[in-house]
Amino acid sequence: MTNKVKVSNLGYPRIGKNREWKKTLEAFWAGKINEEEFRTEMTGIQLQHLKTQQEAGIDLIPVNDFTFYDHVLDTAVMFGIVPPRYAYDGGDIGLDLYFAMARGNAEATACEMTKWFNTNYHYIVPEIGAQTPRLTENKPLAAYRFAKSQAGIEGKPVVLGLYTFLKLSKGFASADIAKIAARFLPVYVQLLQELKHEGVSWVQIDEPAIVTGINESELSLLNSIYTEIAESVPGLNIILQTYFEAAEPLEALLKLPVQGLGLDFVHDGGTNLASIERLGWPEDKWLGAGIIDGRNIWRSDLDAKLQLIEKLSVHVPVDRLILQPSCSLLHVPVTVQGEVKLKATVKAALAFADEKLRELGLLAAALEGTGEAAAALTASREALTAFRALPERGRKDVAGQVLGLADLPDQRSLPFAERLKVQQEKWQLPLLPTTTIGSFPQTVEVRQARLKWRKGVWNQERYDGFVREQIADAITFQEKLGLDVLVHGEFERTDMVEFFGEKLDGYLFTTNGWVQSYGSRCVKPPVIYADIAFTQPMTIKESVYAQSLTSLPVKGMLTGPVTILNWSFVRDDLSREAVANQIALALRHEVKALEDAGIEMIQVDEPAIREGLPLKAEDHEAYLNWAVKSFRIATNHVKATTQIHTHMCYSEFNDMIDSISAMDADVISIETSRSHGELIVSFEEQEYDKGIGLGVYDIHSPRVPAVEEMTANIERALRVLDPEQFWINPDCGLKTRGWQETEGALRNMVKAAAIARENAGVSATK
Numbered sequence: 001m002t003n004k005v006k007v008s009n010l011g012y013p014r015i016g017k018n019r020e021w022k023k024t025l026e027a028f029w030a031g032k033i034n035e036e037e038f039r040t041e042m043t044g045i046q047l048q049h050l051k052t053q054q055e056a057g058i059d060l061i062p063v064n065d066f067t068f069y070d071h072v073l074d075t076a077v078m079f080g081i082v083p084p085r086y087a088y089d090g091g092d093i094g095l096d097l098y099f100a101m102a103r104g105n106a107e108a109t110a111c112e113m114t115k116w117f118n119t120n121y122h123y124i125v126p127e128i129g130a131q132t133p134r135l136t137e138n139k140p141l142a143a144y145r146f147a148k149s150q151a152g153i154e155g156k157p158v159v160l161g162l163y164t165f166l167k168l169s170k171g172f173a174s175a176d177i178a179k180i181a182a183r184f185l186p187v188y189v190q191l192l193q194e195l196k197h198e199g200v201s202w203v204q205i206d207e208p209a210i211v212t213g214i215n216e217s218e219l220s221l222l223n224s225i226y227t228e229i230a231e232s233v234p235g236l237n238i239i240l241q242t243y244f245e246a247a248e249p250l251e252a253l254l255k256l257p258v259q260g261l262g263l264d265f266v267h268d269g270g271t272n273l274a275s276i277e278r279l280g281w282p283e284d285k286w287l288g289a290g291i292i293d294g295r296n297i298w299r300s301d302l303d304a305k306l307q308l309i310e311k312l313s314v315h316v317p318v319d320r321l322i323l324q325p326s327c328s329l330l331h332v333p334v335t336v337q338g339e340v341k342l343k344a345t346v347k348a349a350l351a352f353a354d355e356k357l358r359e360l361g362l363l364a365a366a367l368e369g370t371g372e373a374a375a376a377l378t379a380s381r382e383a384l385t386a387f388r389a390l391p392e393r394g395r396k397d398v399a400g401q402v403l404g405l406a407d408l409p410d411q412r413s414l415p416f417a418e419r420l421k422v423q424q425e426k427w428q429l430p431l432l433p434t435t436t437i438g439s440f441p442q443t444v445e446v447r448q449a450r451l452k453w454r455k456g457v458w459n460q461e462r463y464d465g466f467v468r469e470q471i472a473d474a475i476t477f478q479e480k481l482g483l484d485v486l487v488h489g490e491f492e493r494t495d496m497v498e499f500f501g502e503k504l505d506g507y508l509f510t511t512n513g514w515v516q517s518y519g520s521r522c523v524k525p526p527v528i529y530a531d532i533a534f535t536q537p538m539t540i541k542e543s544v545y546a547q548s549l550t551s552l553p554v555k556g557m558l559t560g561p562v563t564i565l566n567w568s569f570v571r572d573d574l575s576r577e578a579v580a581n582q583i584a585l586a587l588r589h590e591v592k593a594l595e596d597a598g599i600e601m602i603q604v605d606e607p608a609i610r611e612g613l614p615l616k617a618e619d620h621e622a623y624l625n626w627a628v629k630s631f632r633i634a635t636n637h638v639k640a641t642t643q644i645h646t647h648m649c650y651s652e653f654n655d656m657i658d659s660i661s662a663m664d665a666d667v668i669s670i671e672t673s674r675s676h677g678e679l680i681v682s683f684e685e686q687e688y689d690k691g692i693g694l695g696v697y698d699i700h701s702p703r704v705p706a707v708e709e710m711t712a713n714i715e716r717a718l719r720v721l722d723p724e725q726f727w728i729n730p731d732c733g734l735k736t737r738g739w740q741e742t743e744g745a746l747r748n749m750v751k752a753a754a755i756a757r758e759n760a761g762v763s764a765t766k
């Protein structure tokens with residue numbers, strides 16, 4: 001027996017180095033390959049991932065982390081949890097049914113999809129009903145056998161824990177969770193028994209739901225689940241894996257009858273180490289020490305990691321320590337190798353999944369004190385030092401502005417009630433004004449034009465000319481429809497964060513830094529690697545042109561600081577708040593430039609504000625405070641008559657109306673299709689005095705909603721909200737829609753507005 005510390009991985013990215021996983025899925029869905037070809041291709045990818053980890057020297061290689069779509073969906077399907085609308089009769093669950101649940105089919109809508117904790121990964125929400133859970137297949141067992149037979153790997157099956165599985169599911173009252181758990185437990189036991197019988201030594205049971213906070217009864221549920229498992233499957237080594245936050249109360253969790261506990265030492269705010277230092281570590285338990293950041297893309301400070309290991313090893317003997325990433329590497333791109341366009345200093349500072357695995361191996365070697373490890377540590381240290389010393393990461397001008405924040409006013413020049421008067425005077429809008437959220441259809445023609453320009457086939461002038469034509473058409477289109485407040489259409493933007501990232505200082509863009517967002521959909525988040533600063537006007541040209549074409553107001557259109565932050569990979573040497581402030585200061589310039597150019601209605605979108613919310617309720621307030629503050633920094637310096645709009649979507653907002661109000665935007669538009677009536681109800685209970693547009697139709701489907709549907713939505717909202725404050729708009733931007741349906745839907749929306757105005761007893765004239 002050597003005393004060498006073990007190295008583990010919690011999950012490997014599925015998408016493949018060149019997104020071959022995504023391409024295989026999409027080829028199969030499009031009917032370009034058949035099921036056999038699909039399976040062969042997928043098997044090859046899966047094997048490749050195993051071998052990569054084997055070559056990286058990982059001792060505990062995860063198996064069953066691979067999936068054809070989503071691991072939560074896999075778990076539901078494995079237990080036979082298929083909603084009745086798929087008319088499933090209990091046999092094998094084939095790919096057709098599996099993908100129907102993920103994506104819908106002609107007969108049945110897809111299952112709901114939602115965010116995996118505070119990440120940008122989305123899982124399929126299991127719908128638990130009357131089904132009797134049973135093991136339709138033992139997927140972890142199959143994955144274990146595959147790794148063993150194909151690569152000689154003694155894999156570590158990863159299983160989504162029962163507690164977390166139920167916490168993420170819907171279809172039952174939360175008070176019934178223990179009852180439902182009792183129904184599933186025998187199946188979990190069976191699954192684990194089969195693994196044990198096969199000779200599996202370690203199983204990783206993921207229970208991230210623990211970190212969101214557990215009360216007494218949840219703790220006792222966890223206790224009963226793991227006690228039952230321990231009694232029914234003796235001798236199987238279970239590592240109970242948490243991530244994304246501190247596992248609390250650690251004292252109680254340490255008493256659970258499992259052999260190991262996996263903790264996140266990167267995203268826990270230091271709590272996990274502090275708890276261990278306070279409580280010590282039980283002699284008979286393993287610690288899965290998540291020390292390499294599985295959520296971000298930066299090279300680790302290995303000296304700091306070694307110090308952390310040293311602190312841990314005071315309490316945990318090295319032969320009970322497992323070094324691992326803080327969470328599955330699903331949340332980072334595959335490898336830095338392909339990043340040939342970046343400056344060497346910057347590239348050397350990046351670590352994606354493969355590089356992170358190597359860092360773990362290096363740490364283990366360093367603990368053994370090999371000469372090679374010492375040299376590699378030095379090289380890593382040098383790379384980091386060079387990166388940290390980049391002048392663009394320590395700009396005095398940016399630091400000075402951030403310091404100057406304390407002296408900036410933190411309010412608009414007039415409180416809302418008074419602004420409202422001067423704005424009504426200035427804008428003379430009809431009752432229930434109509435508008436849209438910003439983007440108009442991004443047609444193939446628009447996307448091709450941008451591609452030609454990017455490739456240099458079109459010069460700037462030609463491209464600008466094209467964008468201007470699109471804007472002119474959009475303005476005419478909106479005027480004809482009779483909308484009251486117009487937009488320029490965002491034809492010049494591919495993505496609402498990338499567009500600003502490209503124009504701000506402090507961003508870089510990777511070539512191949514893709515991560516899975518949901519299913520086959522991948523995103524390539526831009527990277528904030530240095531200080532963010534304003535360099536050039538970003539939106540003035542298009543907005544001013546659009547406004548020159550009409551006498552109606554055209555809204556300026558920006559993405560807000562919190563959304564820019566939340567949809568980027570962010571440097572990790574500054575707090576998120578500090579980076580948000582830098583972005584806000586840069587946007588503040590843009591807002592001023594718009595106002596100076598005569599654009600006096602300005603929308604600053606914050607669709608992602610809620611998704612930055614910390615997992616633990618006790619941290620919400622601090623986050624919302626700085627998030628709201630950064631929005632205000634970006635917007636509060638405008639004239640009282642200038643109307644600030646904002647837009648939010650993709651979440652439920654009913655529990656943060658106060659924060660939304662504190663942003664002090666004059667008008668907000670919110671998506672309501674997700675929360676249906678709930679959001680409206682929350683305005684019954686909470687005071688909201690500012691302008692508000694609750695989307696009157698759902699833009700996420702190509703169908704044209706009838707006037708009556710929208711009228712019903714408007715009437716429902718007006719039972720709670722004052723017609724004087726209500727705006728009529730779709731629930732989100734229209735860029736994914738076609739022109740035809742957009743025209744139909746907006747025409748009906750304008751009609752619905754006219755009817756609502758009449759019903760409100762006021763004519764539509766200004």
Ligand code: GLN
Pocket residue numbers: 437438439490496557605607647648649732733734735
């Ligand atoms: N203004 C953006 C648009 O209309 C808002 C997008 C969003 O809400 N995600 O596309």
Ligand code: ZN
Pocket residue numbers: 437607647648649650671731732733
């Ligand atoms: Zn939206």
